[in-house]
Amino acid sequence: MTINVITISGSLRKASFNTALMRALPALAPAGFRFFEAPSYGGMPVYNADVQAEGFPADVTDFADAIRKADAVVIVAPEYNWTIPGGLKNALDWVSRLDNQPFKDKPVAIQSVTGGAVGGARIQYHLRMALTFLCASVFGTPEVFVGLAHTKFAPGTLELKDEPTRKAVADQLAAFAVFAARHKA
Ligand SMILES: Cc1cc2nc3c(=O)[nH]c(=O)nc-3n(C[C@H](O)[C@H](O)[C@H](O)COP(=O)(O)O)c2cc1C
Numbered sequence: 001m002t003i004n005v006i007t008i009s010g011s012l013r014k015a016s017f018n019t020a021l022m023r024a025l026p027a028l029a030p031a032g033f034r035f036f037e038a039p040s041y042g043g044m045p046v047y048n049a050d051v052q053a054e055g056f057p058a059d060v061t062d063f064a065d066a067i068r069k070a071d072a073v074v075i076v077a078p079e080y081n082w083t084i085p086g087g088l089k090n091a092l093d094w095v096s097r098l099d100n101q102p103f104k105d106k107p108v109a110i111q112s113v114t115g116g117a118v119g120g121a122r123i124q125y126h127l128r129m130a131l132t133f134l135c136a137s138v139f140g141t142p143e144v145f146v147g148l149a150h151t152k153f154a155p156g157t158l159e160l161k162d163e164p165t166r167k168a169v170a171d172q173l174a175a176f177a178v179f180a181a182r183h184k185a
Contacts, residue, residue, distance in 0.1 A: 003034065010084070011077070016078075028169045039059070039066055041059065041088070043059045068100070076110075079116075080123070104134065105183070111145075
């Protein structure tokens with residue numbers, strides 16, 4: 001079975017470790033997963049119900065449409081101040097106001113990469129809560145926490161070099177494939 005997976009990075013910066021991990025996923029995934037990246041949410045205005053009343057911005061509807069078309073979602077995000085980066089949370093807040101809210105019943109796996117040692121445990125917990133409110137089907141274990149990012153990726157190329165991390169990611173994707181296939185069937 002082919003499973004179309006949309007990937008979302010929680011970091012907008014060019015040299016993001018999270019985006020680097022997101023881009024490493026296809027090489028670590030089982031056969032049958034087909035990946036595509038979500039359109040950028042970086043241009044969405046800060047959520048404001050008055051703006052919504054004038055019509056949803058195209059960046060919001062494009063982002064939501066892309067998620068709706070996917071069979072499954074992988075979010076790879078850093079932790080900002082122990083929680084969800086504002087830009088990503090803003091995108092979730094926007095799409096949550098749409099009819100046919102795109103995360104409903106969608107299988108979602110979470111990964112996080114941080115500079116610190118903890119690897120994003122707190123952002124994952126908070127993201128899990130928000131996605132549960134959106135009625136997403138949030139994947140449980142195995143979890144992927146990548147701490148001390150500068151030691152795991154090659155300088156410059158940002159290639160994911162660390163073998164234990166590659167294995168942890170591959171193990172999660174293998175289990176997530178079964179989970180997502182069950183949803184699709
Ligand atoms: C605003 C801000 C807040 C941060 N807060 C945390 C934090 O709470 N926990 C953590 O482990 N790292 C934190 N960091 C460090 C990030 O983990 C680190 O910058 C990481 O590389 C960001 O991900 P990226 O490389 O994908 O952009 C923070 C960074 C920024 C810019």
